[in-house]
Amino acid sequence: MRQLNNIKRGWPDAQIEVVVHGKALNLLVTGKSTQADAIKELQAKGVIFAACENTMKRAKVEKSQLLPGVPTVPMGIGEIVTKQEEGWSYIKF
Amino acid sequence: MRQLNNIKRGWPDAQIEVVVHGKALNLLVTGKSTQADAIKELQAKGVIFAACENTMKRAKVEKSQLLPGVPTVPMGIGEIVTKQEEGWSYIKF
C-alpha cells in the first residue's frame, strides 16, 4: 500500500490496477482485510483493486463479500496478460 | 499448476512456456518432481516446461534426468528476456 501511495504521489495521473489472486484474496474481503482503510483511500485516488473470480470460487467468496468498489476479473493471470498486451507495465509484489 | 490449468481452461489456445530455474529445478527432475503428473497433463495441452541449463550445471542435473518432453534453454533469465522482446507477457510465480 505504501508503494501504491508513493506512485500516486509521484505520478498523480498514473493508471493503476492491482490484480489480487491466490493467497492475497482476503485483502479484498470485508471483515478479513487488514487494509480496508488504505484500500478505500487508494480507490478514492483512482486505483482499481480487482479480485480474481477463479480464486473466489476456490475460496468460496461471493461478490457481496468483497470490499465496496471492488470489481472482479474472470482470471487474475489472464487479466495481467491482457493488460501487458495492451501496453501496461507489470510489477509483481 | 492450478493457475496454468485455469489459463488453459479459459484460453485453450494460449501459448504458455514455463521457464524453470534456480530452486524450482527439481520440479522437472524425474524422481524428484512432486508434480510430474500435473506437468504431463499440461504438456498434453501444449504447455512447455523448459529447464535452465545454467541451473542444471550447478545442480549437476543431466538432460537425461529431466521429465519426458522437457526442453532446455541456455539461460532461464535470458529466455524470459527474449520472450518479452518477442512480445510475450511475463508472469512471475
Place this chain on the structure above:
Amino acid sequence: MRQLNNIKRGWPDAQIEVVVHGKALNLLVTGKSTQADAIKELQAKGVIFAACENTMKRAKVEKSQLLPGVPTVPMGIGEIVTKQEEGWSYIKF
C-alpha cells in the same frame, strides 16, 4: 548476483539495471551489504545498481552511505514502469 553474472557471460553487451527498493536496500549500503565485492565486479561489467530514494528516506539512508557508483532513482517502482515503457524487459528477483 550469480544470475546477473550468467547473463553478462552469455550476453556481454546486455544492458542491465537492478532497481533496489524495500527490504533489499541494505544490499547497496556501505558496511551493511553482504555483496559489495560482487556488486563492484558487476558494476565493472556495466551493470547498474540503482537505489530507490523513497526507500532511502524511510530507512534514513543518505546518498553518501551508498556503495560507490550507485545512482538513485526517485521511485523504484516508477523506474521499473518507465523502463518497461521504453521497451526494457522486466525480471522480478
